[in-house]
Amino acid sequence: MNVIVIGHGMVGSQFVEDLLASDEHAHVTVLGREPTGPYNRVLLSSVVAGATDPSMLAMSAASGDRVRVLDGVAAVDIDRDARTVTDSRGDVHRYDRLVFATGSQARVPDIHGIATDRGLIPGVTVLKDLADATGIVKRIPKARRAVVLGAGVLGLEVATGLAARGIAVTLVHHSGRVMERQLGDAAANIATGSLAKLGVRVVTETSVAEALDRRGVLQSVRLTDGTQVLCDLLVMCAGTQPSTSLARRAGLPCERGIVVDDALASPADDRVFAIGDCAQPPEGGTGLVAQGWDQGSRLVALWTGRADAGRESDDDLTNVVRVKAQGLDLVTMGLSGKFDHGERELRAVRISDPAVGRFVEVVVSHGLLVGATVVGDKACAAELSAMYSRMTPVPPDPAHLIVRPLASAASAAVNTDPAQLGDDDTVCQCNTVSKGRICSAIDDGCASVDDVARATRAGTGCGDCRSVVAALIQSRDAAQAPSGDKVPALAGHGEG
């Protein structure tokens, strides 16, 4: 079986590796527009923030006899009748199956003055590929002020990343609240408060109307409300558009993305498939890499009859949105923000605590977590996303999902305060020696930790309880005079 994969990004490359490992008859040709091979686009904002070394981005790519990887070679034409793809070098490749993994491109808003016929003016950029990221990083040493347009996940990451590098950041957003698709008003307000603490000024219900330059270099922007903001850098994080032009030219049905069915196949051609950001599956594309990876893995499973081909539930469990920003812990999953209750019976429990910058909401339906929003609570964010992805059962009272991490932050440790221990409490775990037995030994004349060890074995394992034994001797000494000097020798002599 000859498979052609168009696109060698995070999703395309992983799909190819998985397919080659699972199907020994598969022969794959990969056409990748970018010359670099697959790399981790999710971490571009971390590169901007200085948190990730750019050398860390490269990801593994398939190699071997059964795969031909053509990086820097784009697909330019598809003939579905002949089942061929023509590449940018003019070579023609024949396929039995064709997979689009062309991803998406950054949406460039219609802003007066951001571009000349040579492209975006210096200081104005999107953040979609490695060149964009290194371009921003190069400007950072001289930049003092930046405007980030769009307060979605990427916008927040870029804004906090630039702020962490000491740049004064204004985050401009068209909606009335940040991340309006994921957050309701209360959560968004708390997130905005956290952003302010990190040095990001948030301006909502406005957009950038015009970029003003001096000698061709960005100097300031004018917002739609008329205010002018000085800046050396404008990063546009205004969303993405699935890359569909090649598919459209090949006559495949495309709406926002390339339309595919549950089996990730085009309804117009059962030899053509789409995965990742370029695809529009029945449940809709989320723009998250996890969805693309899940689709790639499902497609391999469907082709090879592997067991994980079926989906366990109708719910998409990959839609966990996690902002990667130092100092801002924000994660949403499933139902979050202003969601529609619909037909389902839903229970929602919420803590909204702006004073400490914390907001947690969980949404439960029929014993399972179907949504959550967490701002400013690391442990809760981690627990809930693991629980959501695995569909592990929730407590009868969903409130326990929220309060538990706080409760367990209190000590579950063995109590080692001698005064707090009861006579039956075990002091020496290694030898199961209770406080009562140690106190009797002291009463019987043990005057040192070693005496107690010889009499009871307490402290002869890991030795961690010897300080407790010492404290017990001290408190006994204080309370009463020793009653004698007899040292019982229950466990013999420990000296070697």
Added chain:
Amino acid sequence: MPASHGTASPGHAIASGDAVASHCPYCALQCAQSLAPTPAGRLPLEVTGREFPTNRGGLCQKGWTSAEVLRAKDRITTPLVRSSDGGYREADWNEALDLVADGIRGIQDRCGADGIAVFGGGGLTNEKAYALGKFARIALKTRFIDYNGRFCMSSAAAVSNRSLGMDRGLGFPLSDLGGADAVVVVGSNMAATMPPFVQHLAGARERGGLIVIDPRETATARLAKDGQGMHLAPVPGTDLVVLLALAHVILAEGLADRDYLDARTNGLDDIRRSVAAWWPERAEQVCGVPAEGLRSVARLLAAASPSHGGRGAYVLTGRGLEQSSQGTDGVSAAINVALLLGLIGREGSGFGPVTGQGNGQGGREHGQKSDQLPGYRMITDPAARAHVAQVWGIDPDDLPGPGVPAVELLTTLGEPGSPQGLLVHGSNVVVSAPNADRVRAALSRLELLVVCDMVPSETALMADVILPVTQWAEEDGTMTNLEGRIIRRRAAVAAPGQAQSELWILRELAARLGAPTGFSTDPGEVFMELTRASAGGKADYAGVTYERLDAGEELFWPVPAADHPGTPRVFLDGFPTPDGRARMIAVDHHGPRDDVRADAPLHLITGRVLQHYQSGAQTRRVDELNAAQPEPFVELHPVLADRLGLREGDIAALTTARGEALAAVRVSEAIRPDTVFMPFHWPGVGSANRLTNDATDPISGMPEFKVTAVDIAPARTTEEAAAL
């Protein structure tokens, strides 16, 4: 000898007075004991802790009470033969051994040499382990031998050999840990399983550097509290993800030791690309550990590492990581973290798996493993075969080839084309093997089951013939502890009744099977032969003698010659790989084979309690230990208990795809609410291994003991509960 060893006097092999210096019968820490005979006492000897570099005089409750097992009420003191009524009758040795030999011959005449299999144990002395492997290969001539160390160290061993060129366990003296700024413990609970070990963590704790990765807040995890370190509690089966994320942060933040990587390793590019996909926020969703916690641990480890001016860091792994269908990948990821930070083969830093069983290290070096010959030689290597055949005085072509690993061996027993007879030594497989009901069914298909044991273990009670053997304080020999240190076990008392050493039993059987020479009953002679067989191998004992050990020399293998001082720290001058470099191997996370699902929505994890050892065959016979831990239990979080309607002390029924078990409920906040924990020391309805998964790691053959999907509910009937 470094100053930190100053606690060990040159004469530390000598105990005070008439006492005999030996070591504890239980775990791989092999705490030093003084055994003082007490002729008039209820027990034949009194045990006390003895000063030694590993235990520093300490013993846990198991060690203090170990003499009780010498006089277990039901100790077997005479050979027992299955009688017609299904019970056992006493027999004399000649009759029992003739019966066994006849049974073996009968099966082998019909099915060939491979009709008989041997199953050994990680508690046997080096001498017995060696003799057992030799007996299988030249007296039985079978290729089917494996042992319970497969359940213990096989994943760590496979990866250490693959990546570092050698598996020496810790690879450094335990006391080295004390000088480090950071020690990360992945899936080991030494505070409960080998408590005196904890003394060596004091330095790291003082400096806030003890990192414990465990789904439970174990006794070991609690040692990291109050600023002494950090505890990360990943979702069961995702510890590999934690390690991949640590590697990611180390590389992304430029914390790796570039000079070391350039000079001493291969594979950095592969690692970089493979961990690129595991940024902390993604890892967080899979493992449930906050991204910031992952970053903090990576930075703490890096700061402790020598290239950043730290005092050193260690990465230690345990069964929690290794007993998994991706166990070898987990160990690879741990080794990769250690290599990225330049820790391995450097004094004061390192990597090491914490061996579990008493002679888990020596047991895996001298020929009990299905594919190995003494000296850690591969049975498929013609040079290795030639060397060992020469020591054994046989033609290399007469040596059998490789057999199959433990789970495959045990589960196929009695099937057509598989072994029809089995000899078991030092193992209680119907309690300790995964999917235990399946193992029990396999054993009952056998035509001949012979078990050598000192007590009527659950496995022994299925045997056609039970042969009584000596134990720890009744025998001489050597053990190799978790550090790769060779130590002396010494006889202090005589065995009761007719109990005999396996060395004698193997000689007697060999003679009856037509191999009248080559099986000495003297441990010292066997050891000298072992050292010759190991000479030139990876685990080279050639220069070790009882005399050197008895004189108090601290000998860590390899010891290639009589004038060689041994090798306390390995890899200082290079790795014994073909190019002298460590190999970093890229791995990825796939998750447990039997993962949570709607009808089994919780994770079951298994492990040990302080008072019991392995299948409990020894410790369940000690009243004091039973008083402290009397019954099987399941630990669960109060929120989960509330959902299930279970209270402390209730009986819970647990169900997995393999079987059912019952256990008393213990409610604890020290466990994740999506997870339940069961110790595996008990037989019968409370046996955790009736639930565990016998899926294995494709490289090591290690079963996935440590995580499976489980459903849990209150026991349905009072009869059910009463069965416990």
